[in-house]
Amino acid sequence: MEIxxxxxxxxxxxxxxxxxxxxxxxxxxxLQPMMGWVDTIxxxxxxxxxxxxxxxxxxxxxxxxxxxxxxxxxxxxxxLVLVQLGAIVVHSSRGEYRDLWLNGVLLVLAAVAAWLATxxx
Numbered sequence: 001m002e003i004x005x006x007x008x009x010x011x012x013x014x015x016x017x018x019x020x021x022x023x024x025x026x027x028x029x030x031l032q033p034m035m036g037w038v039d040t041i042x043x044x045x046x047x048x049x050x051x052x053x054x055x056x057x058x059x060x061x062x063x064x065x066x067x068x069x070x071x072x073x074x075x076x077x078x079x080l081v082l083v084q085l086g087a088i089v090v091h092s093s094r095g096e097y098r099d100l101w102l103n104g105v106l107l108v109l110a111a112v113a114a115w116l117a118t119x120x121x
Contacts, residue, residue: 005116009060009073012109016057016080023050037090049083056080060113063120070120077114081107 023031023046031038031046038046059076063069084107091099 001116001119005064005113005119008109008113008116009064009077012077012080012106012113013057013060015106016053016060020050020053020055020057023047024054036096037094040094041090049086052079052083056083060117064117070117073117073120074114077110077117080110081114084110 023035028038028043028046056076056079059072059079063072063076084103087103088100088107091097091103
């Protein structure tokens, strides 16, 4: 179970650390070619989503790695599930149905990570 958690959590952490970091540091104009939805969302909200993604990535790795409050890994994974539910709503409302497969995969992986993180409860 632990090996499976580290594989899933590691992949999610890499994805969210990069994706969230990009949302935090790049301008709206730089984000628009790869994330068309930023034109309809206020930039402070885009930055907040980025910060939440980075914190989720950290929360998946640090608590179980250090042994300090490892239950936070479950909370981080659930938070990332909520981020993906929001992403599915945004993409669906914009008619971007071909992008939903990635959101679905990330949603399932985050849910699996939440389940596997119960190892430390």
